[in-house]
Amino acid sequence: MSDADETADTAELQDNVGQQFGRLPATPADREVAGRASRQEVVEFFDERFGIEPAVFEEFSFWEKGKGKIWVFADEMPTPIRIEGLGMTVLRTRQEHWKPTHSAVQRFGRHASQNVIDLTPEQAATVARGEDQDLPEWEGDWGYLIAAHELAGEREPIGVGLYVYDELRSTVPKGNQEALSVL
């Protein structure tokens, strides 16, 4: 849905205030701020895209600060609240394809059961460096994937990869990129 559509649909709703955290409404029907994602939609996104069960997020609250930036917090707070941080960023909404954050995938990605791409040691190191790579053998969905590798005996999420046209693009943020050994 484009911004223009949102505005038309939600004429009597309040504007989003970028400097404060506002709790996400439970469902789209509870929406009071124009264009704001609902808790239900966020939880469904992680379930439908990655197979992360809604129960994983049961104890958490979800918040928007800035335009479309969704934060997950372990407890409750009054809404709205003007502070500098509340939990960690999990999702970018208000755009055509919602994008999970690097930290969300590292924190919750181990609960995922689909759209996880298991990488070889060489491929894993390439993603961690923030580099794109040809990966024509992937036959799953296009779009945002959880890039994972095996470390210390178990699968571990590395970060978010964007898969398009036989290519896996690394979206690991600059500040997190690292030249690591090929294990």
Add this chain to the structure above:
Amino acid sequence: MNPLERYAPLVEDRAAFFAACERPLPSVVRVNTITATPERARAALDEEGVGYETVEWNPNLLRLDERGPGTSWPYFHGWLHGQEEVSALPAMVLDPQPGETVWDSCAAPGSKTTQLSALMDDTGIVVGNDNNLGRLSALRHNAERLGVTNLAVTNQDGRNFSLKPFGFDAFDRAIVDAPCSCEGTIRKNPDTLDQWTLEHVHSVAAIQKGILSRAIQATRPGGTVVYSTCTFAPEENEAVVDHVLETEDCAVVGFDNPLESRPGVTEWDDETYDPSVEKTHRIYPHLNDTGGFYCAKLEVTA
């Protein structure tokens, strides 16, 4: 003159004290138990061929053989965080429980804050405050990297911290890891004493008293407040505790220190302090091969 000379009368082994202050610090990491067990973190270091030894008093701390932690897979995954060994002490002494509400008055860059979150299994609320907006971005980055979700970050002056934004009116526990003259970090920052003046010690002590007072006021009766610094100066340590014993409703509580330490001093420079400050702990670099540190545990009495 080396400002550390003023503490020679306090340390029994003057030569060992000064020799330790000259040596660089071991590189230590803390396992972030929000995302990994110590066993798995050690297995990952083994796979990378990074040598380490476990710190006896805390299985989550590892002394690395050589390089810093920044370039390894377990660090990339947020399983490890570089943290000086002795600075892991105050959060352990505070002993926050899952589901509690805890204040970290001087949180940036967040080593202790994220340790508190891990000790609470990333549940409940840690309010991480710092008056320096620039340093808050380091706190935010570290918390995010370590997968911390129970942290609320604020940018207030800790001396008159307001609980107004929150849905509660007191903390269960608070930690004041105060800004200080940092003498105890000499092994990490050899030029840290270049700017040392007694005036600075006194002015920073006034700030410490203000923040610790506020922490006691903002903590519920029966709650715990831990005060720590990385300095040897009694003006910034025992004198600060002595001040709040007089002005606030609190008492010093002893604790078992897993590190070798010396009792707080009751006399310094013509001043005398409340006898209970003997239950606070001074840690000199030569005692455990760490940085210098001071740690006091207080109970809020009303």
